[in-house]
Amino acid sequence: MFRYLIPLALFVVLVVFLAVGLRRDPSKIPSALLDKPAPTFRLPQLKDREKTFSAEDMRGKVWMLNVWASWCVACRDEHPLLFKYAASGAVPIYGLNYKDEPADALAWLGELGDPYVLSAVDYDGRVGIDYGVYGAPETYIIDKSGTIRFKHVGPVTQDIWSKEVLPLVQQLNRQ
């Protein structure tokens, strides 16, 4: 009888909902800034605070902005990978030192090495707000016209690098 199949059908629907719902990571929030112009800023450079760095300086180049801090545990995991990515020469990596004491940040780079072309100091996290940062590390790929084309919250793993970032960077560089 058909009516006995109704509980089974309901159960299948429930299983599908749970299977999809439970596999999603609730901490992944779609970025509102994707395909929007990268917010402008002018901040002092970490290693030479007389000099400044601005997103405007990077017009005409495809570049990576990596938000990091010495207090950020996941950044420590990501750090050796950034060296690999930088060494590949695929894309220049710039750091945004987020809500960090410059002395701590410099000590951190001294201990672990510095994969960044340079790091800009966002001491009070105001530029972080413009970029929608809510948890370091965060990584952005910005294209030649200054548009954000990729955002990732959390460490950029080898998998994400080779499957998403690298193809995107190559494609953007051809444009």
Next chain:
Amino acid sequence: MNTEMTSSRLLALLLLCLLSSVATAQVQVDDQPSDDPAVEKRLANLSHELRCLQCQNQTLAESPSGIAADLRREIRTQIKAGKSDKEIVAFLTQRYGDFILYRPRVTPMTYLLWFGPFVLLIGGLLLLFRYIKQRRDAIPEQALTAEERRRAEEMLQS
């Protein structure tokens, strides 16, 4: 080993974790309430409607996290600069997306969320009415026999 011993060791371990985690810390921004009660009132209203993105089940008003303090300070600054609540919410959603709003906007993406429960309610009511009607049709009304009527009257009188 008795349980008391285990729990005191556990406590010591937890304390150790706590102490070692304060070695380096985030820069703390000034999150002092403003002198102007009107500013604080608007901040309180706004920040109860906004989600802390780091700890997603807390509002910006409740969260002790660094990013929540930053955003409270930013909202304070904007209130003092004469921005309307609407402008401030627009500023935040531009950067953090609609997810920062505790009360989701009514967009095609959230139709199911907003209207789904009502659709389910109406569907359930329709099914219920159909079922009741079917039942009523299925059971034919029968008049009482003389014997049944007598027993019923007996029961009512006793």
